[in-house]
Amino acid sequence: MTSNFSFEIKHKDPSGARAGIIRTRHGEIQTPYLVPVATRAEVNCLTKEDIEKLGVQALLCNTYHLWNNPGEKVMASKGGLHGVMDFNKPIFTDSGGFQVFSLGFGMEHNIGKLGFFLENQGKIPNKKPQDKYAIVEEDGVRFKTENGAERFLGPKESMEIQSALGADIIMAFDECTSPLHDEQYTRESLERTNRWALESLKYHDKNQALYGIIQGGKFKKLRDESSKFISSKPFDGIAIGGSLGDSKDDMKKILEWISCGLKKYHDERPIHMLGIGYIEDILECVPYGIDTFDCVDMTRVARHGGLFVSPKSGGSLENKFRINIVNSKYNSDDTPIDTLCECETCQNYSRKQLRELFKKGYSKKTQDKESQQLYNQIATYHNVHFMLNFMEQLRFSIKENKFNDFKESWMRN
Incomplete structure (x- = not known):
């Protein structure tokens, strides 16, 4: 110990x-x-x-x-x-x-x-089988690097x-x-x-x-x-x-x-x-x-257009508490990602603006690197802030003996 x-x-x-x-x-x-x-x-x-x-x-x-x-x-x-x-x-x-x-x-x-x-x-x-990059042995694992070299990890x-x-x-x-x-x-x-x-x-x-x-x-x-x-x-x-x-x-x-x-x-x-x-x-x-x-979900999904939202902003079990910013319905949506979120992204950008950045950055025609970089940063910032705030609320509910109420407020939607 x-x-x-x-x-x-x-x-x-x-x-x-x-x-x-x-x-x-x-x-x-x-x-x-x-x-x-x-x-x-x-x-x-x-x-x-x-x-x-x-x-x-x-x-x-x-x-x-x-x-x-x-x-x-x-x-x-x-x-x-x-x-x-x-x-x-x-x-x-x-x-x-x-x-x-x-x-x-x-x-x-x-x-x-x-x-x-x-x-x-x-x-x-x-x-x-030969495409596998890891082979288990009794003493450890033999990994094959992409250039064909072998390394052992035990x-x-x-x-x-x-x-x-x-x-x-x-x-x-x-x-x-x-x-x-x-x-x-x-x-x-x-x-x-x-x-x-x-x-x-x-x-x-x-x-x-x-x-x-x-x-x-x-x-x-x-x-x-x-x-x-x-x-x-x-x-x-x-x-x-x-x-x-x-x-x-x-x-x-x-x-x-x-x-x-x-x-x-x-x-x-x-x-x-x-x-x-x-x-x-x-x-x-x-x-x-x-x-x-x-x-890795909170950072990975952001880069693919997935932005976390609470039940009051449309989050549910069905949509895994996220919106897909690629959806055309956000073309004229001037609301923040989540109306309850106090992160810098939600205070400064609308869903419409985020969709424009994503489309500009990831379009095969434009592939604007600056737009892609900015979108990735502010989208990831939102998702991490959202999840850390969710965990803070969860901790508070436990300390108040109200975890089941907290859980129900998310899971019933």
């Missing part, structure tokens, strides 16, 4: 949702919190000044991508992630384990770790890279399975992940807080076994990874299994939900004691 890391639960709502504080050597995180993703040590389309104005509490960076470029030694020579980003607040890194899946099985079968888009199977042809290497990057909170090396993996393969994968978890504990930098990752796919017995195993080890926190089933109902069922298991072992360490960050998913996850989340 790391001496400069702690977690305190400040309040529990009757729903099971909890508000707390994670303390690290670079400051505190008020939870629950959605951690913006800075994959390659930058949040796409936002400046350092934007990050400061937004009041971002923490960031998550990607070990695999930084290992490939510019490399952990280059990062270390520049002061690690905090020095490179000039960000003196808590930083998470993942272990590279998700790329085991996304560049291997996921690439071969065109799926993500959530089975929600299995209906796309058949629409996009599977890649040939738990020891992952811990060394994350140490060089200098994050405050790091993840044990694991294998992320998919909704298509059967129980036999998922068991074999879990046994590997457990071995890698022990090696991660052995080799990790003791100045960094290490989270163990619960795996087991969509199989109750395996999730129970993984919860028991991770709970019994001296990790500083716990993360939930791997396949979460074929539907959102499956996700809730899996969270119920894990939550019951951790309660049985009286485990109150902080829990991080890897790669999940849709509004409806956060609202479903928080009652199971989830404290932090990470997701």
Whole structure:
């Protein structure tokens, strides 16, 4: 366990949702919190000044991508992630384990770790096995770079890279399975992940807080076994990874299994939900004691015309609480993206103006780079502000014992 890391639960709502504080050597995180993703040590389309104005509490960076470029030694020579980003607040890194899946099985079968888009199977042809960029071995994973070179990443290497990057909170090396993996393969994968978890504990930098990752796919017995195993080890926190089933109902069922298991072992360490960050998913996850989340969605969808809106501005489960600014109906819409949002974008730009910038920047005829850059920045700024404000409201509702009312105000639309 790391001496400069702690977690305190400040309040529990009757729903099971909890508000707390994670303390690290670079400051505190008020939870629950959605951690913006800075994959390659930058949040796409936002400046350092934007990050400061937004009041971002923490960031998550990607070990695999930084290992490939510019490399952990280059990062270390520049002061690690905090020095490179000039960000003196808590930083998470993942272990590279998700790329085991996304560049291997996921690439071969065109799926993500959530089975929600299995209906796309058949629409996009599977890649040939030789197109995979990751091959799982018992000691780690062999990755193939795009130029054909091979690199090996195992738990020891992952811990060394994350140490060089200098994050405050790091993840044990694991294998992320998919909704298509059967129980036999998922068991074999879990046994590997457990071995890698022990090696991660052995080799990790003791100045960094290490989270163990619960795996087991969509199989109750395996999730129970993984919860028991991770709970019994001296990790500083716990993360939930791997396949979460074929539907959102499956996700809730899996969270119920894990939550019951951790309660049985009286485990109150902080829990991080890897790669999940849709509004409806956060609202479903928080009652199971989830404290932090990470997701690229709030920045990625902005660049594709998706802008977040609250229920009072037309947000609903059906439209995933977003509008598509490409839609021609916004041609003459002089209202802000969201009437309740106080971000700089909503104070200074209308939906009509944002649509004009998007069309100008992304039109095949014009491809105006200045318009594209401006749109990307102000759209991303709005989405990040919107989600961080949503999380602030969520925390307040927990402290007031009104989480269920808050959830209902979003989910009933």
